[in-house]
Amino acid sequence: LAKTTQPISMDSYEGQEVNITCSHNNIATNDYITWYQQFPSQGPRFIIQGYKTKVTNEVASLFIPADRKSSTLSLPRVSLSDTAVYYCLVDRGGGTASKLTFGTGTRLQVTL
């Protein structure tokens, strides 16, 4: 499975839009891009998943360019409660999750 690279940390003020970019140069045709969010003392939770173009849900948007070698998680108007670690993963399902590498993710700190 393709390895991903994302910034170690980001800082933002409350109310701003935050964009976290993840690169996955070796993504395969059957791979999907999935983002998880982890709050302190909790397990990671799924926030968004996509294959190409743009996906939006009530929490975030995911932008994927045509070549799919990167993706950007966009969090609109962040609040203090968005302070968390965000993980970008690429997998193709079908039981391949055992091959995933979560890494250390991007630590987002939101302040007033």
Add this chain to the structure above:
Amino acid sequence: DAGITQSPRHKVTETGTPVTLRCHQTENHRYMYWYRQDPGHGLRLIHYSYGVKDTDKGEVSDGYSVSRSKTEDFLLTLESATSSQTSVYFCATSSGGAPDTQYFGPGTRLTVL
């Protein structure tokens, strides 16, 4: 959230004692996973299961064993706990579809003295 529970949630034990952590799911997911999370290392896969009685090793399996006798339960055993196994342990499940999503439990904080 998927119905995943872990027990115990906190445990303190002494070096050399055996420890068993339990993960229970109500989602009927085929796949189950045990991860450990330590500062600076992110989440690392210990063992996983792809069905009842079907398990395999992950990245950091030394010193750990697992068992899955029922779809809903996945046990992680530390045969003889060491201080290096002090960590937060997360269980996760997934259906194995395409695309797939992992659902995580609340975690177990284990301290080995």
